[in-house]
Amino acid sequence: MPRPQQKHLSKSSFLAGLDCPRKLWQLLWDRDSAAPYGGMSQLIMEMGTRFGVLAHQLYPGATLIDVDYRNLDQALRDTQAALESGAKTILEACFVYDHFRVMSDVVERQADGSWHLIEVKSSTRVKDEHIPDLAYQQWVMQQAGFPVSRCSVLHANRDGSWPDVASIFNLVDVTEQVKHWLPDVEPALEAMRPLLVQGSTAPEARPLFSRVCHDCPFKKTVCWHGIEGFTIYDVINARYLPALELEGILYIDDITAEQIENLNKKDRANVIRIQQRRIDINHQVITDRLAELVYPIYFLDFESIATPVPLFDRIAPWKQLAFQYSLHILHQDGRLEHREYLHREASDPSAAVAQRLCQDIGAVGSIVVYFANMERGVINSLINQFPDSAPALQSMTERMWDLHVIFEKYYRHWQFGSKSSIKVVLTTLIPGLSYKDLGIQEGGGASLGWLRMIESDDAALKESLARDLLAYCELDTLAMVELLKVLEEG
Numbered sequence: 001m002p003r004p005q006q007k008h009l010s011k012s013s014f015l016a017g018l019d020c021p022r023k024l025w026q027l028l029w030d031r032d033s034a035a036p037y038g039g040m041s042q043l044i045m046e047m048g049t050r051f052g053v054l055a056h057q058l059y060p061g062a063t064l065i066d067v068d069y070r071n072l073d074q075a076l077r078d079t080q081a082a083l084e085s086g087a088k089t090i091l092e093a094c095f096v097y098d099h100f101r102v103m104s105d106v107v108e109r110q111a112d113g114s115w116h117l118i119e120v121k122s123s124t125r126v127k128d129e130h131i132p133d134l135a136y137q138q139w140v141m142q143q144a145g146f147p148v149s150r151c152s153v154l155h156a157n158r159d160g161s162w163p164d165v166a167s168i169f170n171l172v173d174v175t176e177q178v179k180h181w182l183p184d185v186e187p188a189l190e191a192m193r194p195l196l197v198q199g200s201t202a203p204e205a206r207p208l209f210s211r212v213c214h215d216c217p218f219k220k221t222v223c224w225h226g227i228e229g230f231t232i233y234d235v236i237n238a239r240y241l242p243a244l245e246l247e248g249i250l251y252i253d254d255i256t257a258e259q260i261e262n263l264n265k266k267d268r269a270n271v272i273r274i275q276q277r278r279i280d281i282n283h284q285v286i287t288d289r290l291a292e293l294v295y296p297i298y299f300l301d302f303e304s305i306a307t308p309v310p311l312f313d314r315i316a317p318w319k320q321l322a323f324q325y326s327l328h329i330l331h332q333d334g335r336l337e338h339r340e341y342l343h344r345e346a347s348d349p350s351a352a353v354a355q356r357l358c359q360d361i362g363a364v365g366s367i368v369v370y371f372a373n374m375e376r377g378v379i380n381s382l383i384n385q386f387p388d389s390a391p392a393l394q395s396m397t398e399r400m401w402d403l404h405v406i407f408e409k410y411y412r413h414w415q416f417g418s419k420s421s422i423k424v425v426l427t428t429l430i431p432g433l434s435y436k437d438l439g440i441q442e443g444g445g446a447s448l449g450w451l452r453m454i455e456s457d458d459a460a461l462k463e464s465l466a467r468d469l470l471a472y473c474e475l476d477t478l479a480m481v482e483l484l485k486v487l488e489e490g
Contacts, residue, residue: 006099006198008099009100009101011102013027015129018132020203020208021192029198033218035219037217038444039442039445040448041444043305043444050309051156058154058169059091062087062089063089076094079093079094091105095137095144097143101140102136102141105154106118106154110150113147114147116149116152117137118152121156123155124158126155132181132185134151138151139186151174151178152172154172155170158316205218207250229251231250234417240263286410286487292401293401295332297366297367299327301476303473306320306321307451313348325356326476327477336481344453344462354385354393366399367399368403371402371422372402406487413429416428423435423442425483429486446469449469452465
């Protein structure tokens, strides 16, 4: 009788197994059930890959293993050949022990024959999850006969500036942290080992409130499949969830009056509102806030991008660059005007955005935004870059009026749940005005779309992406115009 197939455990699968056994099982045996990645996830993954490739420039003369994920056995043979030839530094080295396999970003041979293991991460600091990642790699290498004496994380340096490649990176020694985690590797692997075997029983799939579940591609397609309506995980603060879980409560409608009393004030209000299908509007505060508006009213929204590998000279890793804005202008006579700017060139958009913004926004009039931190942050950055435009730009920050605050605090519809994003509010109050038919439907998709546009040589593709970007950003400001009408109508 043939032995059942058994999968190899990669470092990404190992981390998935630490997050959730069901997530690991899905990745190994039912990967096709994953939901498509959104624009932001795609951008982060692509930028991580680019950052890793850029790191190779720090190791001139190193041996690079050409990894073909369809033929990892060849990568293993190439790594072995490099090791036997005495290579001092190997990039993308492949090591295997039993059914445990890793591809390490950088390994450097030390004078005593041991190895320095370096993990390249596009984050701006060492994160907690980087330590078990390195611990698993070290365990596999050592089991395979390659002792590791030092571990480091090579991450992005916010103080760096392109094109000085070395300044983009910061190497942090984490040997001691990894050493403390190393004893936990084998127990974790023993728990995961049964899931590597074909025909293994899938662990229970159930909704959870967890940071690791938030971006899981199997959340909606597997664990949350068929769950409709507001659940405790959508609304309730994490500290109150265990007690409700012990009572078997999943849906908000099933929370008892006694249990509601044990919640904090905000959660209590949201739960009662949902259960009673209620709309709470503080008309007086909203009226007072609306009275602050000065015509002409400018409705402003930016789209921006931040990448670990800077796109342009004199840019630091992860610096936010606004490449587009939409501006609806409501005049006192009711006339609505639309202006917009999209930077179409493969160059730093900052100067052009600042110049056009100063042309399009006059010295008088309120500037309505949705969640002011983003727009204020963009304009403050432009103020620092372009002192000649600083007075006009500073005036814009002082005239900002945040529409988000109204829907966060003073206009609470039960269908908002605990949220107040513009998409949630718009879907509830003006369902006919929707993002669902747009080519770009969220901010991450806009960032990725702009990157694709400026890097493409295909004129038709560039024009298609430009249309999608303009339509998406325009809807953001038109949504604010319509939501203001809702408030004015009471």
